[in-house]
Amino acid sequence: MKKHIRLLIAGMTALVMLAAASSSYVVKRGDTLSDIARELDTTVAAIAEANGISNPNRIYVGQELIIPGSNAYIVQPGDTLQKVARKTGTTVAVLAEANGITNPNLLYVGTQLQLMVPTHTFQVDTGSATTHVVQAGDTLGGLAARYQTTVSSIVELNRIANPNLIRIGATLVVDGGGWLCPVLGGTFFNDWGFPRSGGRFHEGNDIFAARGTPIVAPVSGTLLQVVGNIGGYQFNLEGDDGNLYIGSHMDRFAKDGYVQAGDTIGYIGDSGNALGSRPHLHFEIHADRENPVNPYPTLADACG
Numbered sequence: 001m002k003k004h005i006r007l008l009i010a011g012m013t014a015l016v017m018l019a020a021a022s023s024s025y026v027v028k029r030g031d032t033l034s035d036i037a038r039e040l041d042t043t044v045a046a047i048a049e050a051n052g053i054s055n056p057n058r059i060y061v062g063q064e065l066i067i068p069g070s071n072a073y074i075v076q077p078g079d080t081l082q083k084v085a086r087k088t089g090t091t092v093a094v095l096a097e098a099n100g101i102t103n104p105n106l107l108y109v110g111t112q113l114q115l116m117v118p119t120h121t122f123q124v125d126t127g128s129a130t131t132h133v134v135q136a137g138d139t140l141g142g143l144a145a146r147y148q149t150t151v152s153s154i155v156e157l158n159r160i161a162n163p164n165l166i167r168i169g170a171t172l173v174v175d176g177g178g179w180l181c182p183v184l185g186g187t188f189f190n191d192w193g194f195p196r197s198g199g200r201f202h203e204g205n206d207i208f209a210a211r212g213t214p215i216v217a218p219v220s221g222t223l224l225q226v227v228g229n230i231g232g233y234q235f236n237l238e239g240d241d242g243n244l245y246i247g248s249h250m251d252r253f254a255k256d257g258y259v260q261a262g263d264t265i266g267y268i269g270d271s272g273n274a275l276g277s278r279p280h281l282h283f284e285i286h287a288d289r290e291n292p293v294n295p296y297p298t299l300a301d302a303c304g
């Protein structure tokens, strides 16, 4: 089976930026240089050298330190993308691309910015066609809605003479049905990596929609229902495409066990630690069922 994964390898830009990347840090009360070095994954000597510090015990509150070799920068009050680019020795264009920023004027204090375009950008190929075996009761309108395509596209692809006559058991090719938008009409942005309590960061995207909006399986696979204090009503979908999909904070479940792409698996809500917040689906993609990756490029492609 074809693996629906596309790895885009960025060019030399990333390597050049790697050499030049540096971050900055404003000293807070109680900080020591060794604390800062440990926190930002560098050494006291490297910070001392980059800042011309002769006595590492003498740093002062409010002092802005250059942190060489760091790939992360925390947005400070008053920062603009231009200021961050200047402080860290990169460009606005690279920052925008590395962080999926579409509006450079919207920058949130506390956001952790990546200073380089990641070498590997993960995106599930959402454009591939799929096939559907016609079942009793299927209509072209129903199939078009299920696979997020149009009747005319299915008619054209399968050279159907009479759209009202489709034979049970016939195999239809459905365009764009390779990876379905999990929440049609939902709104989301690239909130991957936003800081969370306890030093954690946001390992997914939040898709906002009205409570009760159906959530569909993006791919076929085996779905496990999980109930917990954090994720609330959560699905873990082991996709037939080899990836793991996790969705949290649902209002209720709809389906368990083996599911087809397009099956309703649950409904938008605010369960778990999202209780009382704006109803949304916290959505994660774990590439090859291992590390979480930013779902944004895939969602933007499938839901746009």
Ligand SMILES: [Zn+2]
Pocket (backbone or CB within 6 Å): 202, 204, 205, 206, 281, 282, 283
């Ligand atoms: Zn979330």
